[in-house]
Amino acid sequence: MSTVAIITGTRKGLGRELCLHYLQQGFMIAGCSRGESSIDHPNYDHYSLDVSEEKKAVAMIREVYRKHGKIDVLINNAGIASMNPIPLSPASTALRILNTNYIGTFIFLREVGKIMLKKKYGRIVNFTTVATPLKLEGEALYASSKAAVETLTKIASREFASSGITVNAVGPTPIPTDLIKNVPKDKMEALLAQQAIKRFGNVDDLKNVIDFFISEKSDFITGQVIYLGGVTN
Amino acid sequence: MKEEIFQLLFAQAREMGEETGQTNLLNPTVETKLYHRDGNLDSLGLVTFIAGVEEKISDKFGVDILIVDEKAMSQVSSPFISVQSLADYVEKLLQNESGE
Ligand SMILES: NC(=O)c1ccc[n+]([C@@H]2O[C@H](COP(=O)([O-])OP(=O)(O)OC[C@H]3O[C@@H](n4cnc5c(N)ncnc54)[C@H](OP(=O)(O)O)[C@@H]3O)[C@@H](O)[C@H]2O)c1
Numbered sequence: 001m002s003t004v005a006i007i008t009g010t011r012k013g014l015g016r017e018l019c020l021h022y023l024q025q026g027f028m029i030a031g032c033s034r035g036e037s038s039i040d041h042p043n044y045d046h047y048s049l050d051v052s053e054e055k056k057a058v059a060m061i062r063e064v065y066r067k068h069g070k071i072d073v074l075i076n077n078a079g080i081a082s083m084n085p086i087p088l089s090p091a092s093t094a095l096r097i098l099n100t101n102y103i104g105t106f107i108f109l110r111e112v113g114k115i116m117l118k119k120k121y122g123r124i125v126n127f128t129t130v131a132t133p134l135k136l137e138g139e140a141l142y143a144s145s146k147a148a149v150e151t152l153t154k155i156a157s158r159e160f161a162s163s164g165i166t167v168n169a170v171g172p173t174p175i176p177t178d179l180i181k182n183v184p185k186d187k188m189e190a191l192l193a194q195q196a197i198k199r200f201g202n203v204d205d206l207k208n209v210i211d212f213f214i215s216e217k218s219d220f221i222t223g224q225v226i227y228l229g230g231v232t233n
Numbered sequence: 234m235k236e237e238i239f240q241l242l243f244a245q246a247r248e249m250g251e252e253t254g255q256t257n258l259l260n261p262t263v264e265t266k267l268y269h270r271d272g273n274l275d276s277l278g279l280v281t282f283i284a285g286v287e288e289k290i291s292d293k294f295g296v297d298i299l300i301v302d303e304k305a306m307s308q309v310s311s312p313f314i315s316v317q318s319l320a321d322y323v324e325k326l327l328q329n330e331s332g333e
Pocket residue numbers: 008009010011012013014015016032033034035036049050051052076077078079080081100104127128129130171172173174175176177178179180
């Protein structure tokens with residue numbers, strides 16, 4: 001029987017790449033993003049929604065469950081960033097970032113978690129960033145929202161532990177996507193210099209960590225945050 | 234509608250009773266305690282129970298309700314104390330859903 005996965009934020013960037021990777025491995029995937037689908041594949045269903053819209057997210061997740069009878073994997077990839085010094089940051093931006101990065105992750109984790117509980121099996125992967133452990137200036141709103149995701153990951157791993165569900169997070173270094181295209185070059189170089197391994201990440205680096213987290217064999221790995229590039233807390 | 238909700242909660246209780254061997258859940262009544270100091274479910278049991286009820290509601294009534302509540306863990310005002318309180322709560326959610 002195929003693995004059934006939900007991946008959020010699949011229209012472009014890392015979510016799209018991950019979706020194509022797991023489709024190639026024979027997964028049945030439901031994805032979402034605010035925009036329309038950019039993936040045309042018989043095993044892919046797209047939902048155009050904002051991950052922080054609770055009602056729509058719940059309806060999507062229940063529909064996926066009704067269609068496949070299970071959800072094995074959740075990849076909470078949808079995320080947005082903003083670079084701005086604190087004194088120049090509007091509260092509306094803080095709210096927008098929290099809504100997508102934290103509330104969206106929370107809603108998907110809660111709803112998919114409840115379904116996984118019934119099967120006593122599940123693999124959940126959340127997304128953080130090296131900006132959080134590196135405490136990057138100018139990224140307060142973004143890094144704080146991901147700090148919330150990390151804490152959610154750790155507590156969820158405990159709440160779900162006795163039900164065969166693991167919850168982990170991956171923290172990429174910069175990987176060239178639209179998310180970081182507006183970060184000035186000197187800032188980016190300064191950031192890379194703080195990594196143990198001083199280079200951009202790539203999608204294969206990310207797939208490797210997620211392959212590990214979602215492997216059936218990783219049933220003793222939960223509540224962990226793995227950063228790429230040798231960044232540590 | 235209320236009777237259908239009761240039947241659905243009883244079915245969920247019996248299912249969990251069979252799984253856990255809790256005899257109180259095998260023969261549920263409206264008074265059966267769920268999450269309570271004299272209850273038959275721990276917090277993980279309650280979560281599993283609620284997930285099952287959401288699915289049964291969806292199958293029976295064709296609507297997706299979301300059973301969450303800020304006072305879930307309260308011993309006084311939680312809707313999850315007994316079959317009766319949960320049925321009242323679910324009925325309210327269904328009414329809200331059809332009123333929208
Ligand atoms: N790229 C990096 O360097 C990097 C580094 C560290 C961490 N990350 C993390 O990796 C994840 C993916 O980033 P990325 O680089 O792939 O970004 P991206 O290229 O900007 O793509 C973001 C994806 O998420 C979707 N999305 C954004 N907000 C959404 C919302 N509210 N509801 C539903 N979908 C939404 C977007 O589609 P729509 O616009 O159609 O909604 C898009 O498909 C994020 O969590 C990010 O924080 C990335």
